[in-house]
Amino acid sequence: MSLAARYTEIVMGASMQFIKSAVAAFLTMACLAGTVHAQGTAPGSEEPSLTDQLQVASPEDAARLEREIRMDWEKSGSPAMDLLLKRGKDALEAGELELAIGHLSALTDHAPDFAEGWHARAMAFYQEEEFGLALHDLEVTLALNPRHFAAIYGLGVVMESLGRDTDAYALYTRVLSLHPHHQDALEGVERLKARVNGTEI
Template sequence: MSVFHINLKPIVAAAALTVWFSAPVAAQSEGMDDLFARLKSAEPADAALIEREIEMEWRKSGSPAMDLLLKRGREAMEAEDFAAAIDHFTALSDHAPGFAEGWHGRAQAYVRTERMGPAVADLKRVLSINPRQFHAIYGLGTLFEQIDRPDQAYDAYRLVLDLYPHHEDAQERLNRLEKDVNGVEL
């Protein structure tokens, strides 16, 4: 007779929760796929509306407490209290490490406090969680420009435009970098 007794209830409960919550995640992913398809083919006026729909989806953490931390971090950013913003976004990232918007918010706060190393690390984290987060890709492009890496900035802006063809700021920066990166046609 074995001395060990395995309690299967937690294992069965965990399996049931995995199945229960995987369907909404798959549905959300399909919804995002549809939004990105619409964004890619949209007219400029419609693209801005679709962008806002995508941003609203990105802001859904699934937890009222995490939503509150996100809200407080954004409010601190608006008030230009970047230390408080970093604190709120750090708490959010600590408690919900798979929620890309916490990392993105903190990256923005780091940029505003001229802490570029941590900003780049957080932007990379955002993109490991959400590779289509075009605001994070754009942010990397601007950081690459600041550190005189025009080729990498150009590539980042191209990625933004692949996802969001009517992103005016990315198009403007891409046009400005075109000559430096690709030279002048003779």
């Protein structure tokens, strides 16, 4: 299926202008969130967060920190909600997309403030090529957790799938500002660099 055909299937009817505006708004929000976080932490007042450590980590330490961060993301505070997330992700890994979406929709209904539930469902929607629904869930994920680098990367993947190379490049670059050793984002920047060369981002 061509990118143009995929684009017309976006169920939420998001226009190109809406997508461009949404990405611009996210990038502004993300930058402001980073600034506020940095200003709100006085030197020596507390231990750096895992995401702060990730920004300056070696490749070896980055892999460990990413695992720890992802484990934190998966903690909802409720064993029942954690189980729904596990079932949804297990179904997703098995390619059972309808079942995955069912579990993850139950999770987002019952725990709407749990960012990872929205992120996991976005991955399922993306695999079904339901790009509009994936965009919505990624937007919610990032509203709840602006430093969720996996969701930022996912948003970049959707943008690239829709032919929005400049937006995708900006998002992959944002991922690297949070996680400099994110291999997929590094490859995305390298892949798109020539296409966006000379284009204002």
